[in-house]
Amino acid sequence: MTKIAIFGVGLIGGSLALCFKGKPGLTVVGHSVRESSVAKYLERGVVDHATTSLREAAEGADFIFLCVPVGSLEQYVHDLSGLDLKPGCIVTDVGSTKASVVATARNAQLGNAVFIGGHPMAGSERSGVEAASSYLFENAFYVLTPDASTAQRDIDKLTDLLTYTKAHIVHVAPEEHDEIVGAISHLPHIIAVALVNLVRGYNENNSLYSVLAAGGFRDITRIGSSEPGVWRDILVNNREVLLKLLREWQDGTSAFIDMLQNEDGAGIELAFRQSGQFRSKLPERRKGMIHSFYECYIDVPDHPGIIGHVATELGNSNINLSNIQIIESREDVPGILRLSFRKQEDLDLAVQKLGLIGYSVHF
Numbered sequence: 001m002t003k004i005a006i007f008g009v010g011l012i013g014g015s016l017a018l019c020f021k022g023k024p025g026l027t028v029v030g031h032s033v034r035e036s037s038v039a040k041y042l043e044r045g046v047v048d049h050a051t052t053s054l055r056e057a058a059e060g061a062d063f064i065f066l067c068v069p070v071g072s073l074e075q076y077v078h079d080l081s082g083l084d085l086k087p088g089c090i091v092t093d094v095g096s097t098k099a100s101v102v103a104t105a106r107n108a109q110l111g112n113a114v115f116i117g118g119h120p121m122a123g124s125e126r127s128g129v130e131a132a133s134s135y136l137f138e139n140a141f142y143v144l145t146p147d148a149s150t151a152q153r154d155i156d157k158l159t160d161l162l163t164y165t166k167a168h169i170v171h172v173a174p175e176e177h178d179e180i181v182g183a184i185s186h187l188p189h190i191i192a193v194a195l196v197n198l199v200r201g202y203n204e205n206n207s208l209y210s211v212l213a214a215g216g217f218r219d220i221t222r223i224g225s226s227e228p229g230v231w232r233d234i235l236v237n238n239r240e241v242l243l244k245l246l247r248e249w250q251d252g253t254s255a256f257i258d259m260l261q262n263e264d265g266a267g268i269e270l271a272f273r274q275s276g277q278f279r280s281k282l283p284e285r286r287k288g289m290i291h292s293f294y295e296c297y298i299d300v301p302d303h304p305g306i307i308g309h310v311a312t313e314l315g316n317s318n319i320n321l322s323n324i325q326i327i328e329s330r331e332d333v334p335g336i337l338r339l340s341f342r343k344q345e346d347l348d349l350a351v352q353k354l355g356l357i358g359y360s361v362h363f
């Protein structure tokens with residue numbers, strides 16, 4: 001049996017556990033520092049075995065996934081270095097920053113175990129094992145950060161195991177990763193939170209703000225509901241990159257102040273045009289960086305059975321739908337459905353079919 005130990009079975013650790021559990025020859029052990037969490041992992045059936053003992057989870061493991069918040073990763077690498085890990089064991093993590101954990105692991109005495117940094121570029125604003133899903137990584141990019149000293153055999157071993165996630169593996173250097181992910185993930189989280197808190201302040205004096213908050217506000221602020229402790233650790237860890245990005249962001253907002261002061265309509269139009277052109281060229285029509293390669297959105301009326309209707313229509317036309325999701329753009333009604341497909345042909349056929357039966361489809 002190949003033993004996989006997962007430390008921190010939350011959104012990401014739990015989703016990995018669900019990808020591996022029940023696969024031939026694999027056994028999944030979950031670790032938490034809390035007894036109550038261990039009981040929950042077992043109750044929910046995401047792992048084969050669970051323990052509060054670091055030693056019991058780690059020893060004899062062929063793979064160790066560190067899925068705890070970024071601020072605890074280095075301590076875990078340190079604690080593992082005090083154990084007798086199985087020779088050839090691959091230790092990896094899923095942290096949203098890479099430079100510090102990779103540097104720590106490089107200096108740690110892991111015996112004959114090997115560390116390869118990792119970061120699945122998929123997630124959500126939800127947290128905990130309750131939010132875990134075996135589909136979370138499907139079609140997402142999964143960054144690994146091996147360096148010149150990492151044996152190809154070990155990279156292959158981890159890559160082979162990760163095929164169960166159905167993610168696309170990419171190799172990126174840790175520092176480059178932190179710069180890029182700072183811009184496309186960490187900065188957007190800061191902007192979302194700052195914007196929500198700005199409106200929260202206005203709303204204290206006038207509750208119409210939250211009543212009228214519609215699609216635009218909700219679209220840009222979904223990630224403003226992310227887990228505070230996880231994001232505290234990410235931002236503090238990547239602070240140098242983020243300070244630079246925030247200064248550049250200030251330049252961006254200053255440019256808008258100037259354009260408004262000068263009533264520079266052409267400048268505003270240009271900014272929107274350039275932004276739209278860049279977004280429309282994002283690879284494979286993906287919305288965000290995550291989830292699925294081929295996606296479209298449809299507006300749906302507010303009546304029961306609509307999801308079933310869409311799914312049935314596509315099924316009847318032999319169109320393979322890989323995911324369907326309600327985007328909660330309004331409080332109590334399904335407003336928009338996000339449909340995901342594995343193949344471009346399926347997306348094209350779906351767009352055609354849904355258009356014919358009267359749905360408004362957009363990308």
Ligand SMILES: NC(=O)c1ccc[n+]([C@@H]2O[C@H](COP(=O)([O-])OP(=O)(O)OC[C@H]3O[C@@H](n4cnc5c(N)ncnc54)[C@H](O)[C@@H]3O)[C@@H](O)[C@H]2O)c1
Binds near residue numbers: 009013068072097121
């Ligand atoms: N949320 C995302 O979208 C996302 C995406 C990719 C990677 N990540 C990274 O994955 C890791 C886990 O994030 P998550 O979203 O699964 O969070 P989560 O809160 O869902 O899960 C975190 C897990 O770690 C445990 N934990 C929390 N604090 C701990 C501590 N101090 N010591 C030991 N265990 C602790 C929790 O009990 C839980 O099991 C983080 O490093 C995060 O940066 C998150």
Ligand SMILES: O=C(O)C(=O)C[C@]1(C(=O)O)C=C[C@@H](O)C=C1
Binds near residue numbers: 095096185186226
């Ligand atoms: O989709 C989301 O909710 C996410 O926050 C996922 C997201 C992102 O910013 O894109 C968040 C953190 C990660 O480390 C990777 C992905």
